Amino acid sequence: MALNRDAIGKPIGPMKRDYTWKDAVLYALGVGAGFSELDYCYEKDLKVIPSFSIAMIFDFLSQAAIASGVNLAGILHGEQELIFHNPIPPEGTLITTGRIVDYFDKGKDKGALIVAESETVHSSGKKLFTNVITVFGRLDGGFGGKDRKKSPVDFPDRDPDFIVEAAPSPDQPLLYRLSGDIFHLHVDPEFARMAGFDMPIMHGLCTHGFACRALMASLVPGQPERVRRLACRFSKTLYPGVPIRTLIWKTADGKAVWRTVNAENGQVVIDNGEFEYGDIPKDEIRFDDRVAIVTGAGAGLGRTYALELARRGARVVVNDLGGSRDGAGGGSSSPADRVVEEIRAAGGEAVANYDSVATAEGGANIVKTALDAFGTVDILINNAGILRDKSFVKMSAEIWQAVLDVHLKGAYNVTRPAFAVMKEKGYGRIIMTTSAAGLYGNFGQTNYAAAKMGLVGLMNTLKLEGEKYGIKVNTVAPIAASRLTEDVMPPEMFAKSKPEFVAPLVLYLCSDRCPVSGNIYNAGMGFFNRAAVVTGPGKVLAKDDQLPTPETVMANLEAISDLTGAKIYHDLNAQVGDALIAFQAPAGKSPVEESKGFSSVPAVFDAMPGAFVAEAAAGVNAVFQYAIAGAGEWHCTIKEGTCTVAVGLHDSPTCTLKIADGDFLKMMNGQLPPMQAYTSGKLKIEGDIMKSQLIEKLFKLK
Ligand code: NAI
Numbered sequence: 001m002a003l004n005r006d007a008i009g010k011p012i013g014p015m016k017r018d019y020t021w022k023d024a025v026l027y028a029l030g031v032g033a034g035f036s037e038l039d040y041c042y043e044k045d046l047k048v049i050p051s052f053s054i055a056m057i058f059d060f061l062s063q064a065a066i067a068s069g070v071n072l073a074g075i076l077h078g079e080q081e082l083i084f085h086n087p088i089p090p091e092g093t094l095i096t097t098g099r100i101v102d103y104f105d106k107g108k109d110k111g112a113l114i115v116a117e118s119e120t121v122h123s124s125g126k127k128l129f130t131n132v133i134t135v136f137g138r139l140d141g142g143f144g145g146k147d148r149k150k151s152p153v154d155f156p157d158r159d160p161d162f163i164v165e166a167a168p169s170p171d172q173p174l175l176y177r178l179s180g181d182i183f184h185l186h187v188d189p190e191f192a193r194m195a196g197f198d199m200p201i202m203h204g205l206c207t208h209g210f211a212c213r214a215l216m217a218s219l220v221p222g223q224p225e226r227v228r229r230l231a232c233r234f235s236k237t238l239y240p241g242v243p244i245r246t247l248i249w250k251t252a253d254g255k256a257v258w259r260t261v262n263a264e265n266g267q268v269v270i271d272n273g274e275f276e277y278g279d280i281p282k283d284e285i286r287f288d289d290r291v292a293i294v295t296g297a298g299a300g301l302g303r304t305y306a307l308e309l310a311r312r313g314a315r316v317v318v319n320d321l322g323g324s325r326d327g328a329g330g331g332s333s334s335p336a337d338r339v340v341e342e343i344r345a346a347g348g349e350a351v352a353n354y355d356s357v358a359t360a361e362g363g364a365n366i367v368k369t370a371l372d373a374f375g376t377v378d379i380l381i382n383n384a385g386i387l388r389d390k391s392f393v394k395m396s397a398e399i400w401q402a403v404l405d406v407h408l409k410g411a412y413n414v415t416r417p418a419f420a421v422m423k424e425k426g427y428g429r430i431i432m433t434t435s436a437a438g439l440y441g442n443f444g445q446t447n448y449a450a451a452k453m454g455l456v457g458l459m460n461t462l463k464l465e466g467e468k469y470g471i472k473v474n475t476v477a478p479i480a481a482s483r484l485t486e487d488v489m490p491p492e493m494f495a496k497s498k499p500e501f502v503a504p505l506v507l508y509l510c511s512d513r514c515p516v517s518g519n520i521y522n523a524g525m526g527f528f529n530r531a532a533v534v535t536g537p538g539k540v541l542a543k544d545d546q547l548p549t550p551e552t553v554m555a556n557l558e559a560i561s562d563l564t565g566a567k568i569y570h571d572l573n574a575q576v577g578d579a580l581i582a583f584q585a586p587a588g589k590s591p592v593e594e595s596k597g598f599s600s601v602p603a604v605f606d607a608m609p610g611a612f613v614a615e616a617a618a619g620v621n622a623v624f625q626y627a628i629a630g631a632g633e634w635h636c637t638i639k640e641g642t643c644t645v646a647v648g649l650h651d652s653p654t655c656t657l658k659i660a661d662g663d664f665l666k667m668m669n670g671q672l673p674p675m676q677a678y679t680s681g682k683l684k685i686e687g688d689i690m691k692s693q694l695i696e697k698l699f700k701l702k
Contacts, residue, residue, distance in 0.1 A: 032172070064116035085129060086128050126512060162218035293367065315350065386403060434475050439456075478506075480502050536563045597669040605647075628661050
């Protein structure tokens with residue numbers, strides 16, 4: 001059976017793998033770690049050996065081999081490359097998506113190479129590693145394909161800088177196989193004999209794990225987070241119990257080459273090894289290997305988003321119908337094509353799509369374009385838009401509907417199929433485009449304002465439905481010079497309002513660094529602020545069973561309308577909860593005064609610096625990292641009697657507190673004692689648990 005050429009580029013996965021610290025420790029033991037490397041073997045402050053990654057996605061290797069149609073009787077794991085983007089956390093879920101990249105023909109009787117790539121993202125949304133495997137199909141050569149000429153790794157002509165001896169136990173494969181590769185060849189003597197071996201052989205990836213440990217011990221001792229790349233070719237099999245030796249040459253700053261040999265006969269068992277190490281490149285927000293759809297990207301804001309995303313590594317679907325400003329008449333492919341050309345000329349990757357967002361088929365086809373070209377969708381910016389302004393009495397049903405169809409229904413049409421892909425893969429970023437006309441009102445734009453505010457409602461609920469799948473949904477109200485605003489904006493403002501001033505916020509919200517979901521931001525001319533639906537504390541007018549009257553409403557309108565102490569609610573339940581509390585509050589007291597509760601996670605962190613008790617912090621230097629499922633990450637730095645709170649992850653927190661957003665709010669509002677949260681497993685603490693106990697003393701939040 002020939003190799004299946006149709007499989008090239010088709011998505012494999014997403015494949016999910018839950019793991020705990022026990023899996024990481026089992027792997028470490030399987031590749032020879034022990035008491036001398038307790039960091040990899042003990043759940044306290046556990047560090048994960050980077051090569052654990054490949055054991056966790058072993059299924060991808062099988063899936064790629066099966067999809068390629070290679071003759072399974074002749075396959076060998078040829079080459080292996082791992083590129084590390086972030087350290088592997090000790091627990092979580094790994095979501096892996098990949099594809100077959102290409103086939104190479106070594107010639108009849110010489111075999112074929114199947115190259116496949118995958119990306120693995122952690123349930124926290126962080127991209128962890130890229131994997132490139134080359135499967136050697138001994139029985140599939142001579143299919144008439146191209147050959148691959150790859151220059152071998154250049155080994156210096158001198159003694160190695162490091163030689164690391166190791167002695168895998170005769171039983172090593174029995175332990176290693178529990179990490180996922182349970183192929184009989186490594187356990188069943190009879191099977192091994194049938195395959196031409198004297199006994200079961202070592203897993204190549206087990207020796208690879210020994211080599212990874214040797215490289216770390218020599219070049220980045222105790223710092224697996226500094227491993228950036230590990231590549232090699234498997235060249236010979238090895239029997240369990242045979243001692244090995246890993247030879248390492250440093251070749252440049254942060255670079256080394258290596259090979260592992262059979263210490264008994266000198267045969268090279270892993271060759272062409274490359275190892276790169278160093279710190280994670282600093283803080284640039286990148287979209288490498290992300291796939292983005294931008295609707296209405298043929299001009300204006302959408303074009304700028306598409307160009308910027310591609311410049312930072314995203315592969316982009318440039319959708320644009322190429323219609324007129326009011327959406328009347330037909331479309332044209334040239335606006336989308338021009339933007340695709342611009343992206344490609346700058347070295348980026350993009351494809352055009354000319355469908356209208358206003359139809360369900362159009363929406364489905366836009367997402368299909370992304371899947372066909374790039375295999376997935378990570379980012380969707382709902383941006384396409386038209387205007388048909390008329391004062392309300394002149395607003396015909398047709399004009400009303402045309403605007404709703406593009407903006408509101410358009411977002412539904414594209415988001416629904418995109419959301420399904422994101423939900424499956426456990427990651428997504430969605431942007432809605434609203435407008436100040438919707439948020440605050442604008443004469444002559446009832447259709448547009450209604451549609452734009454409808455998008456806020458769509459976001460409010462989608463953010464809840466996406467929460468547990470790592471999908472964040474936010475909304476932007478831009479101000480930018482475009483054909484939509486050329487006759488609306490004063491000329492001086494128009495000149496200063498390049499879409500480039502809006503794009504930075506939109507790109508951040510699309511990135512894996514974005515901690516927020518369900519927020520609305522105004523953005524224009526380099527000015528950014530948050531807009532929100534806020535709710536005042538209100539007043540209970542019903543007394544016992546007595547119904548309030550219009551007159552009591554009239555008499556109390558000021559108190560009902562008062563926004564002092566107003567709140568932003570995370571969802572309907574939080575608001576209803578406060579309404580119930582209001583009924584229980586003694587007459588005359590504002591429910592906010594009474595409950596003094598936090599209604600959102602960000603509100604807690606906003607309040608933290610003000611609640612800091614400097615006297616209690618004498619001699620305390622610590623960074624408390626909070627990972628609040630459903631809300632994001634914050635860290636709080638206590639240093640020399642001061643407290644600063646920032647959004648996001650800190651590089652080296654003293655301890656990390658992990659808790660779901662609802663439980664966190666209960667804890668902060670005094671309804672869940674911290675000790676109970678901890679013992680019930682609702683609160684997990686990693687790192688220095690003792691230091692975490694200071695938190696209660698350091699802050700008087702209630
Ligand atoms: P623009 O007119 O330059 O770009 C909109 C693009 O959407 C056009 O290229 C158009 O061909 C495309 N489009 C229209 N209908 C489509 C459909 N059915 N399917 C696919 N593509 C379609 O306008 P601009 O200013 O860049 O607007 C982008 C978004 O920002 C719109 O949603 C707009 O309502 C919103 N907005 C813009 C503001 C501004 O100051 N420019 C203010 C507030 C909101």
